[in-house]
Amino acid sequence: MLKLNDIHVYRGQTYVLKGVSLEVGRGEIVALIGANGAGKTTTLRTISGLLTPKNGSIIYTPEKDDPPWDISGAQAEDIVARGIAHCPEGRGVFAQLSVRENLMVGAYLRNDKKQIEYDHERVCHMFPILGERANQAAGSLSGGEQAMLAVGRALMTRPRLLILDEPSLGLAPLVVEFIFDMLAEINSQGVTVLLVEQNAVMALKLANRAYVLENGQVTLSGPSDELARDEKVRRAYLGGE
Ligand code: ATP
DSSP, X not given: OEEEEEXXXXXXXXXXXXXXXXXXXXXXXXXXXXOTTSSHHHHHHHHTTSSOOSEEEEEEOSSTTSXXXXXXXXXXXXXXXXXXEEEOTXXXXXXXXXXXXXXXXXXXXXXXXXXXXXXXXXXXXXXXXXXHTTTSBGGGSOHHHHHHHHHHHHHTTOOSEEEEEOTTTTOOHHHHHXXXXXXXXXXXXXXXXXXXXXXXXXXXXXXXXXXXXXXXXXXXXXXXXXXXXXXXXXXXXXXXX
Protein backbone atom coordinates (compact mmCIF):
# COMPACT_ATOMS: atom_id res chain seq x y z
CA MET A 1 0.00 0.00 0.00
CA LEU A 2 2.86 2.37 0.87
CA LYS A 3 6.46 2.02 -0.16
CA LEU A 4 9.27 4.40 0.73
CA ASN A 5 12.27 3.95 -1.53
CA ASP A 6 15.57 5.46 -0.46
CA ILE A 7 14.14 8.63 1.07
CA HIS A 8 16.57 11.45 1.92
CA VAL A 9 15.35 14.45 3.89
CA TYR A 10 17.09 17.60 5.10
CA ARG A 11 15.66 19.85 7.78
CA GLY A 12 17.39 23.14 7.33
CA GLN A 13 21.07 22.21 7.10
CA THR A 14 20.56 18.96 9.01
CA TYR A 15 20.69 15.75 7.01
CA VAL A 16 18.00 13.78 8.86
CA LEU A 17 16.82 10.84 6.74
CA LYS A 18 19.69 9.13 4.99
CA GLY A 19 18.05 6.71 2.62
CA VAL A 20 15.00 5.28 4.40
CA SER A 21 13.20 2.42 2.67
CA LEU A 22 10.18 0.75 4.21
CA GLU A 23 6.89 -0.81 3.28
CA VAL A 24 3.41 -0.92 4.75
CA GLY A 25 1.16 -3.64 3.40
CA ARG A 26 -2.60 -3.24 3.11
CA GLY A 27 -4.27 -4.23 6.38
CA GLU A 28 -1.07 -4.31 8.41
CA ILE A 29 -0.05 -2.56 11.59
CA VAL A 30 3.56 -1.48 11.20
CA ALA A 31 5.61 0.13 13.97
CA LEU A 32 8.59 2.42 13.60
CA ILE A 33 10.72 2.48 16.71
CA GLY A 34 13.97 4.21 17.59
CA ALA A 35 15.65 6.61 19.98
CA ASN A 36 14.95 10.33 20.29
CA GLY A 37 16.08 12.18 17.21
CA ALA A 38 16.41 9.06 15.04
CA GLY A 39 14.11 10.59 12.43
CA LYS A 40 10.76 8.93 13.17
CA THR A 41 8.71 12.13 13.19
CA THR A 42 10.53 13.32 10.07
CA THR A 43 9.57 10.07 8.31
CA LEU A 44 5.88 10.53 9.12
CA ARG A 45 5.88 14.21 8.19
CA THR A 46 7.46 13.32 4.86
CA ILE A 47 4.80 10.70 4.14
CA SER A 48 1.98 13.12 4.87
CA GLY A 49 3.43 15.84 2.65
CA LEU A 50 4.57 18.25 5.37
CA LEU A 51 8.21 17.77 4.34
CA THR A 52 9.59 17.18 0.87
CA PRO A 53 12.32 14.60 0.34
CA LYS A 54 15.46 15.59 -1.52
CA ASN A 55 15.61 12.15 -3.17
CA GLY A 56 13.63 8.97 -3.28
CA SER A 57 10.02 8.06 -3.91
CA ILE A 58 6.97 7.34 -1.77
CA ILE A 59 4.62 5.13 -3.71
CA TYR A 60 1.08 5.01 -2.38
CA THR A 61 -1.60 2.71 -3.77
CA PRO A 62 -4.82 3.60 -1.90
CA GLU A 63 -6.83 0.62 -3.18
CA LYS A 64 -5.57 -2.59 -4.75
CA ASP A 65 -6.65 -1.65 -8.26
CA ASP A 66 -5.64 2.01 -8.08
CA PRO A 67 -2.65 3.17 -10.08
CA PRO A 68 0.41 3.66 -7.85
CA TRP A 69 0.95 7.33 -7.01
CA ASP A 70 4.25 8.93 -6.04
CA ILE A 71 3.25 11.23 -3.20
CA SER A 72 6.73 12.59 -2.48
CA GLY A 73 6.30 16.32 -2.90
CA ALA A 74 2.49 16.16 -3.22
CA GLN A 75 0.35 18.66 -1.29
CA ALA A 76 -0.57 17.53 2.22
CA GLU A 77 -4.22 18.29 1.48
CA ASP A 78 -4.25 15.98 -1.56
CA ILE A 79 -2.63 13.22 0.47
CA VAL A 80 -5.31 13.47 3.19
CA ALA A 81 -8.02 13.53 0.56
CA ARG A 82 -6.66 10.26 -0.84
CA GLY A 83 -6.81 8.53 2.51
CA ILE A 84 -3.70 9.11 4.61
CA ALA A 85 -4.51 10.63 8.02
CA HIS A 86 -1.76 11.90 10.30
CA CYS A 87 -2.19 12.00 14.06
CA PRO A 88 0.65 14.34 15.01
CA GLU A 89 3.04 14.27 17.93
CA GLY A 90 1.58 16.31 20.79
CA ARG A 91 -1.95 15.66 19.40
CA GLY A 92 -2.44 19.13 17.88
CA VAL A 93 -6.00 19.59 19.10
CA PHE A 94 -7.50 23.07 18.88
CA ALA A 95 -7.85 24.03 22.54
CA GLN A 96 -10.44 26.80 22.02
CA LEU A 97 -12.71 24.74 19.79
CA SER A 98 -15.23 22.30 21.20
CA VAL A 99 -14.64 18.56 21.04
CA ARG A 100 -17.24 18.23 18.29
CA GLU A 101 -15.73 21.11 16.32
CA ASN A 102 -12.32 19.45 16.56
CA LEU A 103 -13.78 16.24 15.17
CA MET A 104 -15.43 18.16 12.35
CA VAL A 105 -12.08 19.70 11.41
CA GLY A 106 -11.14 16.15 10.41
CA ALA A 107 -14.02 16.13 7.94
CA TYR A 108 -13.36 19.52 6.36
CA LEU A 109 -12.42 18.10 2.97
CA ARG A 110 -15.61 16.05 2.81
CA ASN A 111 -19.11 17.10 1.85
CA ASP A 112 -21.03 13.87 2.40
CA LYS A 113 -23.05 15.27 5.33
CA LYS A 114 -24.88 12.08 6.23
CA GLN A 115 -21.71 10.00 6.20
CA ILE A 116 -19.95 12.63 8.30
CA GLU A 117 -22.67 12.40 10.98
CA TYR A 118 -22.48 8.62 10.79
CA ASP A 119 -18.70 8.69 11.26
CA HIS A 120 -19.08 11.17 14.12
CA GLU A 121 -21.38 8.73 15.85
CA ARG A 122 -18.99 5.86 15.25
CA VAL A 123 -16.10 7.83 16.74
CA CYS A 124 -18.23 8.72 19.79
CA HIS A 125 -19.19 5.09 20.14
CA MET A 126 -15.53 4.10 20.14
CA PHE A 127 -14.53 6.94 22.51
CA PRO A 128 -17.70 7.70 24.53
CA ILE A 129 -16.05 10.58 26.36
CA LEU A 130 -15.93 12.51 23.06
CA GLY A 131 -19.71 12.30 22.82
CA GLU A 132 -20.23 13.19 26.47
CA ARG A 133 -17.92 16.22 26.20
CA ALA A 134 -19.05 17.25 22.70
CA ASN A 135 -19.62 20.91 23.57
CA GLN A 136 -16.74 21.35 25.95
CA ALA A 137 -13.55 23.14 24.89
CA ALA A 138 -10.94 20.59 23.83
CA GLY A 139 -8.36 22.38 25.99
CA SER A 140 -10.24 21.30 29.09
CA LEU A 141 -9.80 17.58 28.32
CA SER A 142 -7.18 15.45 30.05
CA GLY A 143 -4.11 14.31 28.10
CA GLY A 144 -5.65 10.90 27.49
CA GLU A 145 -8.92 12.41 26.28
CA GLN A 146 -7.01 14.74 23.94
CA ALA A 147 -5.15 11.72 22.54
CA MET A 148 -8.52 10.05 21.88
CA LEU A 149 -9.74 13.26 20.24
CA ALA A 150 -6.70 13.32 17.96
CA VAL A 151 -7.35 9.74 16.87
CA GLY A 152 -11.05 10.50 16.45
CA ARG A 153 -10.29 13.57 14.32
CA ALA A 154 -8.02 11.48 12.09
CA LEU A 155 -10.80 8.90 11.72
CA MET A 156 -13.17 11.66 10.56
CA THR A 157 -11.09 11.91 7.37
CA ARG A 158 -12.14 8.30 6.59
CA PRO A 159 -8.55 7.13 6.29
CA ARG A 160 -7.30 4.03 4.54
CA LEU A 161 -3.93 4.53 6.21
CA LEU A 162 -3.70 6.01 9.68
CA ILE A 163 -0.28 7.24 10.76
CA LEU A 164 0.29 8.06 14.40
CA ASP A 165 3.19 9.84 16.05
CA GLU A 166 3.71 8.72 19.64
CA PRO A 167 0.08 8.29 20.69
CA SER A 168 1.21 7.01 24.11
CA LEU A 169 3.38 10.01 24.99
CA GLY A 170 2.81 11.20 28.56
CA LEU A 171 -0.21 8.97 29.18
CA ALA A 172 -0.95 6.65 32.10
CA PRO A 173 -0.51 2.93 31.32
CA LEU A 174 -4.25 2.16 31.46
CA VAL A 175 -5.05 4.94 29.00
CA VAL A 176 -2.28 3.73 26.69
CA GLU A 177 -3.74 0.25 26.81
CA PHE A 178 -7.20 1.55 25.96
CA ILE A 179 -5.91 3.58 23.02
CA PHE A 180 -3.87 0.64 21.71
CA ASP A 181 -6.94 -1.62 21.99
CA MET A 182 -8.84 0.94 19.92
CA LEU A 183 -6.06 0.99 17.31
CA ALA A 184 -6.38 -2.79 17.02
CA GLU A 185 -10.14 -2.34 16.63
CA ILE A 186 -9.71 0.38 13.98
CA ASN A 187 -7.30 -1.90 12.12
CA SER A 188 -9.73 -4.82 12.28
CA GLN A 189 -12.27 -2.54 10.56
CA GLY A 190 -9.95 -2.29 7.57
CA VAL A 191 -7.70 0.68 8.30
CA THR A 192 -3.97 0.13 7.80
CA VAL A 193 -1.81 1.59 10.59
CA LEU A 194 1.72 3.00 10.70
CA LEU A 195 2.76 3.85 14.22
CA VAL A 196 5.78 5.70 15.61
CA GLU A 197 6.45 4.87 19.24
CA GLN A 198 8.98 5.39 22.00
CA ASN A 199 7.05 2.77 23.92
CA ALA A 200 8.58 -0.14 22.02
CA VAL A 201 7.05 -2.78 24.29
CA MET A 202 3.51 -1.69 23.45
CA ALA A 203 4.31 -1.00 19.81
CA LEU A 204 5.79 -4.45 19.22
CA LYS A 205 2.81 -6.07 20.97
CA LEU A 206 0.37 -4.30 18.66
CA ALA A 207 2.21 -4.36 15.33
CA ASN A 208 2.58 -7.17 12.82
CA ARG A 209 5.94 -5.89 11.69
CA ALA A 210 8.38 -3.22 12.77
CA TYR A 211 11.34 -1.17 11.63
CA VAL A 212 14.13 0.17 13.82
CA LEU A 213 15.36 3.60 12.82
CA GLU A 214 18.80 4.76 13.98
CA ASN A 215 20.39 8.01 12.97
CA GLY A 216 18.19 8.42 9.90
CA GLN A 217 18.54 4.86 8.62
CA VAL A 218 16.63 1.62 9.01
CA THR A 219 18.96 -0.76 10.81
CA LEU A 220 16.60 -3.66 11.52
CA SER A 221 13.20 -4.85 10.40
CA GLY A 222 11.02 -7.90 10.64
CA PRO A 223 7.98 -9.44 12.30
CA SER A 224 7.36 -7.79 15.68
CA ASP A 225 7.68 -11.00 17.68
CA GLU A 226 11.10 -11.65 16.14
CA LEU A 227 12.27 -8.12 16.87
CA ALA A 228 10.97 -8.40 20.43
CA ARG A 229 13.29 -11.40 20.90
CA ASP A 230 16.26 -9.74 19.22
CA GLU A 231 19.12 -9.22 21.65
CA LYS A 232 20.01 -5.75 20.37
CA VAL A 233 16.42 -4.54 20.35
CA ARG A 234 15.86 -5.88 23.85
CA ARG A 235 18.89 -4.08 25.17
CA ALA A 236 18.33 -0.77 23.36
CA TYR A 237 14.55 -0.39 23.37
CA LEU A 238 12.88 -2.89 25.67
CA GLY A 239 14.88 -2.27 28.80
CA GLY A 240 16.30 -5.81 28.72
CA GLU A 241 19.70 -6.93 29.96
P1 ATP B 1 11.63 12.43 18.70
O1 ATP B 1 11.10 11.22 19.34
O2 ATP B 1 12.53 13.23 19.58
O3 ATP B 1 10.59 13.27 17.99
P2 ATP B 1 12.38 11.46 16.14
O4 ATP B 1 12.99 10.14 15.91
O5 ATP B 1 10.96 11.61 15.82
O6 ATP B 1 12.64 11.89 17.62
P3 ATP B 1 12.84 13.75 14.48
O7 ATP B 1 11.89 14.62 15.24
O8 ATP B 1 12.43 13.24 13.17
O9 ATP B 1 13.26 12.51 15.35
O10 ATP B 1 14.21 14.53 14.37
C1 ATP B 1 15.34 13.99 13.73
C2 ATP B 1 16.48 14.98 13.71
O11 ATP B 1 16.10 16.13 12.97
C3 ATP B 1 16.91 15.47 15.07
O12 ATP B 1 18.31 15.45 15.10
C4 ATP B 1 16.40 16.87 15.14
O13 ATP B 1 17.26 17.69 15.89
C5 ATP B 1 16.39 17.30 13.70
N1 ATP B 1 15.33 18.28 13.44
C6 ATP B 1 14.03 18.12 13.72
N2 ATP B 1 13.32 19.20 13.34
C7 ATP B 1 14.21 20.07 12.81
C8 ATP B 1 14.11 21.39 12.22
N3 ATP B 1 12.93 22.00 12.12
N4 ATP B 1 15.26 21.96 11.78
C9 ATP B 1 16.47 21.34 11.88
N5 ATP B 1 16.61 20.10 12.42
C10 ATP B 1 15.52 19.49 12.87
